[in-house]
Amino acid sequence: MTGSELKELILSSPQKGQRRFYNEYKNYVYTIVCSKLGKCGAREDIEECVSDVFAEIFMNTDKYCSAGDLKGITGIIAKRKAIRAYHRLSRSRFLFDELDDSVSDRYDISAESEKKEKSRILFGKIKELGDPDSAIILMSFFYGLDSGQIALRLSMKSAAVRKRKQRALKKLRSLLSGTGIGEE
Template sequence: MTDSEITELMKNSPQQGHRALFDEYYSYVYAISVNILRGPASQEDIEECVIDAFASVIKKFDISSVTALKPFIGTVAKNKAISMRRSLTAKAGIIISIDSEEFREPASDECIDRNAENSVMTELLLQRIKELGEPDSTIIIQKYFYERNAKEIGRMIGMKHATVRMRCARAVKKLRSLLEDSDKEE
């Protein structure tokens, strides 16, 4: 079933549309949840995350503003899984006393500084990517973070691959300009 068929079904019969949405995208949401929650989560936690993601998609879904379902659903699923992972790791966190033999000092101050600097740079980069707006931010993230090609991205967001390539090139130039402006501000 295509996105437009699901959207039309959701307009005419929300319950059937929600069921079709679930049937079509369950495997996709499940795969995202498993990839992010692998390790700290049980099977029940993963299934709960999938259900929470679909509940959130149905609650936040606006037929007039969402043009492509897959990126929207993927983003919601990713955010739910990340949130659950944080929650699970915080609950499972073991507090170690400084006096304990298990407590280890960091190997090097340089590593901590470098990690902090990389974290700040990554945050700035993601912030500037968001400033590009849609669909350019999605194109950049899919291309450079998930290593997808123009055809795959085009299918995801409903554009021709040539258009995706052209928008990507323009977005990279604009992103470079935004990052240079950030350097000048500091």
């Protein structure tokens, strides 16, 4: 069937014409799309792109049938859709590959999990010290405050803070013995 006969069939009987058009050009469109997406797209991506080409043509049948050579227009639409799909797929694949590499290089899930568990145990044991010892330990080691700054915040003398800190650390060591924290 020639291009002009196919145009007439599409315009006179759209459903028959579209079916005939699809059967005539599916291999042509599939070949164009495969040449662009063969290395970066999965089979589903290729089939989706082929479907998009035919959907574009069928939704704008009047425009494309009156434009001239139907095979040439179909080839151009297939090529453009495939190139857009290629850019979309290669960009997302690049982003995911880069993300995988950066995450796997910087993030060790088991080590992070172990670290979180140790932190949870440590904070639980610090809490067991009671006030003001737990506050002194937290302000000193986690907020970096010195004895004078802690004394001002807790309304204590600096010497008392130092002595309580010393005793709290000794008590914390005994609470942590057997937990695997601080034994390395």
